[in-house]
Amino acid sequence: MEIPGIPAPVLTALGAVRTGRVALVGGAVRDLLLHRVHNDPWLGVPDLDLVAEGPASALVEALVAQLGPEVVQRCQEHGAYGTVELELNLAGELVLLDVARARRETYPVPAENPQVSFGGLADDLARRDFSINAMALELASGHLLDPHGGQRDLEQRQLRFLHDGSVRDDPTRLVRGARYAARLGLELEPGSVDQARSALAVWPWGWRPGDPPGQAPAALGTRLRMELELLLEREPWLAALTVLQGWGALALLDPVLQADGAWPRRLRWAQRLGLPLLVALVAGARDPLALAERLQLPHRQHRLLVHWLELRRRIGEQPQVCNLTVEQWCALLEAPGCGVEAVALALACDTGPRRPLLRWWLRWRHLKSEQAAADLLASGMGQGPELGQRLRDLRAERLRRERL
Template sequence: MSSAVDVPGVPEPLPQVLRTVATQQRLALVGGAVRDLLLHRVHNNPWRGVPDLDLVVEGRASDLVRRLERALPPGALVGAQEHGAFGTVELELAIDGQAVLLDVASARAETYPMPGENPIVQLGALADDLARRDFSINAMALDLASGSLLDPHGGQADLRRRQLRLLHGASLRDDPTRLVRGARYAARLGFQLEAASLQQTGETLASWPWGWRPGDPPGQAPPALGTRLRMELELLLEREPWRPALAALQRWGALALLDRQLQLDRRWRQRLWWAQRFGLPLMVALVAGAADPLALAERLQLPHRQHRLLAQWLELRRRLTEAGSLPADAALWCALLEAPGLSPEAVALALAAGGLRRRPLLRWLLHWRHVRAPLSARQLIAAGWRPGPALGAELRRLRSQRLAGERC
């Protein structure tokens, strides 16, 4: 399989350079590039392109990078950035006028001290590195020195069956975010979760082996139920066909990782579709279906702007609910929706989330809020008005008169 080392779209002489440095330090191509190469060349799937190449080296990645820099054509290495205790290095190359991104990581082994916590990582062999992956189809590697395919977990067979198989019985106990990655692959590749992995999913979610439970302080959630879960969801919503991906998560029962009410939610498709039309963050629209959206936002550590938008929407919903009889004319609706603490985005989210009177909200968002008084402040001052509160009150009165003719 030596020809498989050459990835479509990767310029020469990079493949030969990689094979050369691989003779001095064991180096392998891993992850999605290997999976997609096999799907393309063996199973005739269209080539999807690879935004970057993931390389794993036995030993220190920084040592490999120094050898690689000496072997590359002059000026080919544009930038290098090292991350983490084990020196994962992001490389930006420019060869024959083409940009190439390489991620070079040291092979490592990992253990999980507690379910859902960040793993304890140490340097390891290539076999150790493949064993810590999520699914068998991502646990294959191409040894760049020999060109041989390494498939210790039966990934090729699962590619033929077009299925996602977890690597071991504690995969989800250790890291439940693997389910979100599985939903991404299911949506992108059309694969199904195989029977034993589906059973593991149900049993793990039913037993809830993580020390934190819904209702506990949000900030105490382990990373796999907090920040790492948010990052995986962001990738799903931003890069994948989100409808089939979220449908897969719900079918597997995995939206319960976010919230049990969200797992039962049947309106998320409409909510996210409207959010997309209004230009709202899809994550906010998803979280809005939770029993306690603000607690979930805090657990996921959503950006402040998204957290604030959820708070404004909940405040708007509270005000409309407590108002009892809703306003009967456009001017009163404007006064309510333009009160301090609200925003047009909050009104848009209220429309996306549903459950409130749609017509006046939509008319305000699209039209009423843009209506202005027939005279400007400058014109009123020219007519003898003095700047101050009285001038503002007169502008509001004139605007209300104009709004009085609007249908509610």
């Protein structure tokens, strides 16, 4: 049997192992039906998920014995449920293989991490997000297992949640749905739209914006950040975020962001200026630092928001900011506690008059004293504070010749 997207050596090896029922699941099956190769979004290489009705480690051992240990570049087991990640080198082609034991999940507390136990293949499919991801290809028989109508939904180009409580249990499913909608040209079917809007309207989660950020459940915190990072870095983000806002789901971040019409321009400028897109998105929230803490943004990104807010405060405190000279603008933008990236974010966010910010970014920050320190030392000036002050004075003279 040949299956497009699955290297022949892997299929041959899987056909030779006898460790119980094994199936290809998830995105690889969906993309196979769409005549696409399912690749890892970060590495761009084939990425296959296998589910076994038995210990994953036993399947991996049998598979490695068939392929040969020299093919395995990396083998790492994760967690109490023994999911195993493999990196295979097949004649120079890298293939990622995730092997997991079939399991079931329940959500006693919405948006928290689920409780997991072992189960069968049907249980494993039933725990997934959308019907189009809840299909499996049984490798022994070649039969497509589609208990939730995923193939029909693919034909109708629609996304459908598996359960009435899918969004309540895990709101990050909305972000994944927006990613699929943008990448594959799918639409959320009407019943799923109703479910999303109903859940967001009643906010069934124990934590809500304004509560202590560190107490947010994982699906409204770190897991939400990871899904957004994937969306912004590996998907057509303009289309995906537009879909997300159309569903009302930017409210998962902040109600102000849900009503924000300026984020496309802000993110386009952030992209041009080399800034993290997630920072530019978060900057539109009512309380950007609280949202950054809830999402647990990396320290560098959190610090960038702090510096931008400080710069925004300083600009706002200027009584006649439009009348500042070039020298005064440079002093303001180069003061400690701001930084180059903070000015870039101010440009992206339209923080203050745009022309001087842009002029500083493109030209003024690069201007130096017309005499270097070496020239002043050669003329007889000694080392020390006076040298530094003289260099600053000479730069100020040059800046005074600049036009706004």
